[in-house]
Amino acid sequence: MGAETRSSVGAETGLSVGFERSTRVLSHVVGPPCAGTLVESARHSVARGRLGRSRPARRQRRMDVTLAEMSANHVSGTPWREAVAIAHAAAAPLPAEIVALRDATGRVTAVPVTARMDLPGFDTAAMDGYAVAGPGPWNIDGRVMAGGEAWTTHLVRGHCVEIMTGAAVPAGADAVIPYEQSTVDEAAHLTVSGQVSTRTHIRRAGEDSRLGDPLVPAGRLLTPAVCGLLAQGGADTVPVHRRPRVRLLVTGDEVIAAGVPGTGEVRDVFGPMITALVAAWGGSVTDHRILRDDPALLAESLLAADAEVIAVSGSSSAGRADHLRPVLDKIGARLLVDQVACRPGHPQVLASLPGGRWLVGLPGNPFAGLVAAMTLLRPLLGAMTGSPIEPAGPPTRPGTISQADASDPAEGRRGSTLLRLPVIGDVPLIPGVTRLVPVVADGDRVIVVPGARPASLAGAAAADALAILEYGWTTGTPADLLPLTGLL
Numbered sequence: 001m002g003a004e005t006r007s008s009v010g011a012e013t014g015l016s017v018g019f020e021r022s023t024r025v026l027s028h029v030v031g032p033p034c035a036g037t038l039v040e041s042a043r044h045s046v047a048r049g050r051l052g053r054s055r056p057a058r059r060q061r062r063m064d065v066t067l068a069e070m071s072a073n074h075v076s077g078t079p080w081r082e083a084v085a086i087a088h089a090a091a092a093p094l095p096a097e098i099v100a101l102r103d104a105t106g107r108v109t110a111v112p113v114t115a116r117m118d119l120p121g122f123d124t125a126a127m128d129g130y131a132v133a134g135p136g137p138w139n140i141d142g143r144v145m146a147g148g149e150a151w152t153t154h155l156v157r158g159h160c161v162e163i164m165t166g167a168a169v170p171a172g173a174d175a176v177i178p179y180e181q182s183t184v185d186e187a188a189h190l191t192v193s194g195q196v197s198t199r200t201h202i203r204r205a206g207e208d209s210r211l212g213d214p215l216v217p218a219g220r221l222l223t224p225a226v227c228g229l230l231a232q233g234g235a236d237t238v239p240v241h242r243r244p245r246v247r248l249l250v251t252g253d254e255v256i257a258a259g260v261p262g263t264g265e266v267r268d269v270f271g272p273m274i275t276a277l278v279a280a281w282g283g284s285v286t287d288h289r290i291l292r293d294d295p296a297l298l299a300e301s302l303l304a305a306d307a308e309v310i311a312v313s314g315s316s317s318a319g320r321a322d323h324l325r326p327v328l329d330k331i332g333a334r335l336l337v338d339q340v341a342c343r344p345g346h347p348q349v350l351a352s353l354p355g356g357r358w359l360v361g362l363p364g365n366p367f368a369g370l371v372a373a374m375t376l377l378r379p380l381l382g383a384m385t386g387s388p389i390e391p392a393g394p395p396t397r398p399g400t401i402s403q404a405d406a407s408d409p410a411e412g413r414r415g416s417t418l419l420r421l422p423v424i425g426d427v428p429l430i431p432g433v434t435r436l437v438p439v440v441a442d443g444d445r446v447i448v449v450p451g452a453r454p455a456s457l458a459g460a461a462a463a464d465a466l467a468i469l470e471y472g473w474t475t476g477t478p479a480d481l482l483p484l485t486g487l488l
């Protein structure tokens, strides 16, 4: 779908409301502003910048160092958007399974789901009052309750029944007059007077949809509202694509699974972070291991075939303990993406393994690993769950949901759809390299969290989204955003 065919869907409001809410939730969780936590101090730096105070010199020096480091590394690898597209095109949706509606939120329909009945199923009173036939006043013949005994006789002109919202309207009735717009004369043998308005207050059988009509297409994300709609249409279960199973292999002799690391050790961030991301993207981490730096062990763990996707953290670079690429070569893997022209996260890898499984290699630096997961793991899992997003389409208009097409609300979209807003900040760029920077929401624009570093998650933890900045972006111009909040 081309950018020009996408329509604005009023996302400005939706986005800022969502971001404001997530900002409030975040403040609630971490305490009041300037509470001294890493997250709050990062968000506070943003607020200081917004008020026009200059960034501390130390921070500026840090950013310059980052740029110098970036320029020193030669630019190589697949362009960022192309890498996302390759990952999304690589895999096919997994086969369908049937799940109960109550367990279906977050899954994606494997086939179109049709209504098992007319909606509404019968002529239904939309107000509490009187169902009347012909012109008034009307004699009251009786009472019909929602879920009560049906009124089986035809209502003749000049007669009515008292009726409750949700009850079946008797044949012959033209309208329901709400209690508030009617008067009852008990002396005159219970007659009702009132005006039939242009609104009949009757929901006619089948006016929403008919038995067999499609309710949702294949590839639709099952939001709570969609699950409710399917229940209205008589469904108890729904066919969805099976969840991709992910084996997470965390490499590194220095990595420990729990507690406070000693000197030379580091606490594993990928277990908690990737498990949550995979769940948000419709998969599940079924196996999580920390491996010492040993090529034979890595090869053996890659070949154990009990998951569709293997995510490996660390070992992605050029060090003597970085065994991933030689091991992939040895076991006959085919590399689809070998490094991405982005910062951070460039040493990432996508490969197909023998046996039809997929490998995503995430750099060990925690923020670089998050960026790599957003780049390769997100679209790969999206493809396997049958999600129809094009996760990195061409740039789109400000304030629109990049991939959504409001002209067809039946189209399915995942929550991780790109958004696009003006980005305010000072980010050094180099030609041919995409930068992914943490940003916080500020009304109808976003502000860069300063000082984000590949080894630190403080910036991303303070952020509402990652902004995707291409060479040529300048402060105030729009960029695509990948939400970090509201994923679950």
Ligand SMILES: Nc1nc2c(c(=O)[nH]1)N[C@H]1C(S)=C(S)[C@@H](COP(=O)(O)OP(=O)(O)OC[C@H]3O[C@@H](n4cnc5c(N)ncnc54)[C@H](O)[C@@H]3O)O[C@H]1N2
Residues within 6 Å of the ligand: 073, 250, 251, 252, 254, 255, 266, 267, 268, 269, 270, 313, 314, 315, 316, 317, 318, 319, 322, 345, 346, 347, 362, 363, 364, 365, 366, 368, 454, 455
């Ligand atoms: N000579 C070069 N060195 C490096 C390059 C390069 O191009 N040439 N790239 C740098 C970049 S950029 C990154 S990113 C890292 C990627 O390194 P690896 O993927 O090989 O990962 P490690 O070396 O094992 O670890 C890097 C860093 O991250 C810490 N780490 C690792 N695993 C975890 C974990 N589970 N939880 C928390 N932290 C983790 C590790 O202790 C290191 O500090 O390579 C650069 N070097």
Ligand code: MOO
Residues within 6 Å of the ligand: 342, 343, 344, 345, 346, 347, 363, 365, 368, 369, 454, 455
């Ligand atoms: O790009 Mo590394 O992936 O900077 O941390």
